[in-house]
Amino acid sequence: MKASNRLWEQRLEGHLPEQLAQEISTFETEIELRRQGKVDERIFAETRLRRGAYGQRYDNGQRHDGSQTRQLAYDTSKNTKGPNTVWDAPGMMRIKIPYGGMTPEQMEVMAELAEEYSDNIAHVTTRQDFQLHFIHLEDTPTLMRRLAAVGITTREACGNSVRNVTGCPYSGVCPDEAFDVTPYADALTQFLLGHPDVQNFGRKFKPSFSGCTQHACGLAAMHDMGMIAATREVDGQVERGFKIVVGGGLGAVPHQAKVFAEFLPVEELLPIAQAMSRVFARHGEKKNRSKARIKFLIKTWGIDKFKETVLKERQKLPNDPRWTEYLNSVDDGKETPLNPPGELPPINGSERLARWLKTNIRAQRQAGYVTATVALPLGDMTSDQLRSLADIARQFTNGTIRTTVEQNIVIRWVSKKDIPALFDALDKAGLGEPGASNILDIVACPGTDTCKLGISSSRGLAAELRSRLAGKCFELDEAIQGLHVKISGCFNSCGQHHISDIGFYGVSRNIQSFQVPHFQVVLGGQWEENAGSYGLPIVAIPSKRIPDALDRIIDHYMKLREKGESFQLFINRVGKAQIRQLLDDLKTMPDHDAEPSFYADWADPREYSTGDIGKGECAGEVVSAFEFAMTDAERMVFDAQTVLDSGEAQKAGTESYSAMLKAAKAIVMIEYDDITDDPDEIIEEFQERYFDTKVFFDPFAGGKFANYLFAAHDSAGTPFTEESARHLIEEAHLFIEAVHSCYNRIRSKSAS
Amino acid sequence: MEFQHVTVKIYVDGEMQTDPAKFIDVFHAWIREGTLDGLLIDVIDYRHVPAGPGVMLIGDASHYSMDNVGCRWGLRYSRKAVLEGSNEDRFREALQSAAKACQLLESHFDADPSLRFGRTEFDLSINDRALAPNTQETLAAFTPELEAFLSPALGHGEFTLTPPADQRSLFGVNVKTARPFDLTAL
Numbered sequence: 001m002k003a004s005n006r007l008w009e010q011r012l013e014g015h016l017p018e019q020l021a022q023e024i025s026t027f028e029t030e031i032e033l034r035r036q037g038k039v040d041e042r043i044f045a046e047t048r049l050r051r052g053a054y055g056q057r058y059d060n061g062q063r064h065d066g067s068q069t070r071q072l073a074y075d076t077s078k079n080t081k082g083p084n085t086v087w088d089a090p091g092m093m094r095i096k097i098p099y100g101g102m103t104p105e106q107m108e109v110m111a112e113l114a115e116e117y118s119d120n121i122a123h124v125t126t127r128q129d130f131q132l133h134f135i136h137l138e139d140t141p142t143l144m145r146r147l148a149a150v151g152i153t154t155r156e157a158c159g160n161s162v163r164n165v166t167g168c169p170y171s172g173v174c175p176d177e178a179f180d181v182t183p184y185a186d187a188l189t190q191f192l193l194g195h196p197d198v199q200n201f202g203r204k205f206k207p208s209f210s211g212c213t214q215h216a217c218g219l220a221a222m223h224d225m226g227m228i229a230a231t232r233e234v235d236g237q238v239e240r241g242f243k244i245v246v247g248g249g250l251g252a253v254p255h256q257a258k259v260f261a262e263f264l265p266v267e268e269l270l271p272i273a274q275a276m277s278r279v280f281a282r283h284g285e286k287k288n289r290s291k292a293r294i295k296f297l298i299k300t301w302g303i304d305k306f307k308e309t310v311l312k313e314r315q316k317l318p319n320d321p322r323w324t325e326y327l328n329s330v331d332d333g334k335e336t337p338l339n340p341p342g343e344l345p346p347i348n349g350s351e352r353l354a355r356w357l358k359t360n361i362r363a364q365r366q367a368g369y370v371t372a373t374v375a376l377p378l379g380d381m382t383s384d385q386l387r388s389l390a391d392i393a394r395q396f397t398n399g400t401i402r403t404t405v406e407q408n409i410v411i412r413w414v415s416k417k418d419i420p421a422l423f424d425a426l427d428k429a430g431l432g433e434p435g436a437s438n439i440l441d442i443v444a445c446p447g448t449d450t451c452k453l454g455i456s457s458s459r460g461l462a463a464e465l466r467s468r469l470a471g472k473c474f475e476l477d478e479a480i481q482g483l484h485v486k487i488s489g490c491f492n493s494c495g496q497h498h499i500s501d502i503g504f505y506g507v508s509r510n511i512q513s514f515q516v517p518h519f520q521v522v523l524g525g526q527w528e529e530n531a532g533s534y535g536l537p538i539v540a541i542p543s544k545r546i547p548d549a550l551d552r553i554i555d556h557y558m559k560l561r562e563k564g565e566s567f568q569l570f571i572n573r574v575g576k577a578q579i580r581q582l583l584d585d586l587k588t589m590p591d592h593d594a595e596p597s598f599y600a601d602w603a604d605p606r607e608y609s610t611g612d613i614g615k616g617e618c619a620g621e622v623v624s625a626f627e628f629a630m631t632d633a634e635r636m637v638f639d640a641q642t643v644l645d646s647g648e649a650q651k652a653g654t655e656s657y658s659a660m661l662k663a664a665k666a667i668v669m670i671e672y673d674d675i676t677d678d679p680d681e682i683i684e685e686f687q688e689r690y691f692d693t694k695v696f697f698d699p700f701a702g703g704k705f706a707n708y709l710f711a712a713h714d715s716a717g718t719p720f721t722e723e724s725a726r727h728l729i730e731e732a733h734l735f736i737e738a739v740h741s742c743y744n745r746i747r748s749k750s751a752s
Numbered sequence: 753m754e755f756q757h758v759t760v761k762i763y764v765d766g767e768m769q770t771d772p773a774k775f776i777d778v779f780h781a782w783i784r785e786g787t788l789d790g791l792l793i794d795v796i797d798y799r800h801v802p803a804g805p806g807v808m809l810i811g812d813a814s815h816y817s818m819d820n821v822g823c824r825w826g827l828r829y830s831r832k833a834v835l836e837g838s839n840e841d842r843f844r845e846a847l848q849s850a851a852k853a854c855q856l857l858e859s860h861f862d863a864d865p866s867l868r869f870g871r872t873e874f875d876l877s878i879n880d881r882a883l884a885p886n887t888q889e890t891l892a893a894f895t896p897e898l899e900a901f902l903s904p905a906l907g908h909g910e911f912t913l914t915p916p917a918d919q920r921s922l923f924g925v926n927v928k929t930a931r932p933f934d935l936t937a938l
């Protein structure tokens with residue numbers, strides 16, 4: 001843990017948005033409560049996930065060292081931070097970057113955090129987030145504060161929540177877009193963040209925005225809710241809207257999204273998203289997490305029933321001014337260039353620059369400007385590079401930067417005349433790598449490096465393939481250069497192997513009584529057209545033979561390709577059986593004694609074992625809204641005690657009363673999920689549903705504990721003394737316990 | 753001023769001839785054999801990052817790496833956990849940990865080609881911007897403490913301390929010595 005956590009708290013006091021500051025303090029209290037064993041580990045795990053604090057490989061406190069599994073000597077006297085997760089084991093912090101939009105100031109803070117808390121690497125993910133690894137839990141509130149000070153939140157970055165809202169990194173500058181989706185993506189982000197209707201999902205929910213149908217920048221078809229910009233003309237007026245697709249997703253079993261609406265006017269975007277969230281929260285699977293994504297609900301119901309239910313829900317929603325307020329300003333705040341437009345000056349000689357120009361520059365819809373891609377190997381960059389990039393963005397643009405789903409960063413609004421100078425600056429910072437979006441730009445998930453579920457080393461393989469391709473990539477045929485290669489460490493598809501031309505995902509095989517890392521070869525996926533179709537696995541090949549497999553596939557394509565034939569069409573024509581046969585002999589393994597390296601993974605000399613695979617946290621535990629609310633209520637009573645100890649009786653009393661209301665609301669929500677935060681309404685509903693019916697009555701104490709609540713409500717607003725605050729804290733404890741007991745009685749009754 | 757989270761980088765002498773991939777094997781062996789003090793967790797390969805951390809040995813309280821930051825290879829030791837004691841204790845712990853790792857690597861790669869760390873230069877920085885902002889005030893407080901600590905090993909007035917040019921960098925100094933120092937004496 002860092003020595004400076006308290007210093008940062010003091011330094012940033014008053015500099016954070018109030019809401020964020022409050023949320024972070026709450027999280028800090030939750031950490032403390034868990035440390036003291038006062039919060040259940042399962043609930044705490046989901047709580048921290050919803051704050052972006054994720055688990056990492058080996059955090060169960062053991063690791064296979066190549067010959068045996070050994071315990072890692074963490075201090076086990078402390079509590080866990082989740083089921084089977086050691087408190088002191090470092091974890092990962094996921095930082096949401098909505099639609100990838102960042103400022104240079106934010107990049108500088110990210111650089112500082114990577115340096116001070118992580119391993120000096122900031123990693124861009126396939127959903128435009130940043131991830132920092134090897135972070136200690138007790139440091140996470142400080143990271144959150146430092147991020148919040150520059151307008152970034154980690155809230156709902158993981159767990160069963162609305163994840164980062166992704167969007168085309170070229171929005172607003174793309175020649176092919178219907179319109180700039182940025183303000184809509186921003187509005188949806190703000191609207192859903194922390195919204196009460198998105199707190200009770202059985203699994204995560206991923207939205208994405210795309211400016212057009214044909215390109216892959218937004219990958220709408222592989223999202224839970226994909227928005228594709230569209231316009232239509234009504235009475236001579238151009239109207240903006242979105243084609244809405246739902247239920248897409250990769251994972252073990254990929255699903256293509258279904259069309260929910262061919263054209264949804266922009267005014268309906270937020271209410272429909274809200275209605276959809278409510279339907280998902282209410283009807284989505286909660287027990288079996290492998291069937292809990294919205295795609296399974298849509299599959300069970302069919303798109304027509306799903307649509308009908310969402311539209312009905314939409315009709316019931318009370319009007320929320322936020323649905324349309326933002327529409328008045330969608331054309332304000334547009335990005336502007338720093339420098340006037342220009343033309344590319346003559347390029348003399350440099351082959352590296354010529355290659356970079358070919359692959360890393362994309363013309364903007366605005367004449368005289370381009371967007372430049374900074375290709376990050378495996379999505380990684382150092383803190384120094386991030387700072388340099390912030391400088392470069394300021395030097396050549398108004399700081400207009402976005403992360404991409406290909407784990408890169410784009411700099412928008414570069415005047416064409418500045419291109420050579422921009423390249424020089426990037427190259428000097430080690431960021432001038434050519435080959436963006438081509439075969440060299442391999443995407444890989446964290447795999448066995450840091451992911452608890454990793455089976456094979458996706459990053460190790462990606463690095464190996466990159467280094468083999470680097471020397472020859474630009475000599476290869478154009479058709480080969482343009483192929484997309486994506487790698488996942490397991491079937492969960494975080495590396496998006498289904499939507500690449502050539503994909504790989506990690507599996508293991510038992511050979512000669514040894515476990516051997518393998519990759520399934522996946523062919524036929526389509527990157528374009530917003531991830532238009534998914535590939536299928538054809539054969540599992542030992543990891544160490546995958547480079548040979550790739551070479552053979554490429555050679556075969558080159559030899560048999562018909563003029564202008566895309567790789568996807570080629571695979572469809574020759575058939576997967578032929579490719580399987582082509583690779584068949586690569587399945588054979590040399591003897592262990594002759595070639596022991598085949599029995600280890602890439603960049604890892606340990607004899608391979610699947611013993612390190614743990615339970616993933618991708619989904620988080622399914623924790624009901626009731627449990628969350630009750631944990632909150634308990635935390636509030638704890639806070640009340642703390643403030644009373646520091647002499648603030650009034651605050652302590654008020655907080656205890658709020659905790660009782662929170663608990664009462666939690667139990668009301670079981671029957672009536674539209675309950676508001678209005679104290680009168682909570683009391684009324686609680687009384688009607690649980691007191692008058694005697695459901696709440698304790699077998700021995702009857703309605704005594706409910707009467708504590710009623711009395712506290714009746715005297716709300718009366719000043720507290722030290723004594724009355726102390727009494728109320730005691731009563732709040734007892735009331736909360738009674739709510740738990742009542743809930744347990746209801747559950748056991750319904751179970752029997 | 754309290755200086756926690758001390759980071760030290762000792763540079764490779766001249767051009768590094770060792771294939772960085774070999775550090776992966778060595779670091780895994782260090783974990784297996786418990787070669788270094790403290791809990792070591794895993795090895796991460798960042799060789800694909802230009803001027804990056806190279807090969808990292810991730811630990812619970814400290815990280816080690818053979819890194820190429822600034823396009824210069826060197827052994828970096830980075831203390832993550834709080835260390836009780838005085839600033840001098842913390843300087844010593846970081847320098848001795850880095851020096852020990854350098855010696856181990858030198859003896860592992862003692863031939864064909866050999867790996868040797870320089871004895872006239874290292875970086876020492878404080879990986880915490882709140883405790884040690886990169887300012888003149890920090891430099892003024894830090895310099896006498898570090899000089900007092902280093903003088904017995906490096907000789908009074910026999911070394912220079914140069915802070916980084918970029919104000920956004922971590923606070924620290926590059927230490928250059930007039931005479932080669934002994935790694936074991938640090």
Ligand code: SF4
Pocket residue numbers: 445446447448451452453454455458488489490491492493494495616618
């Ligand atoms: S695909 Fe598998 S190994 Fe890769 S990050 Fe996802 S869960 Fe982990």
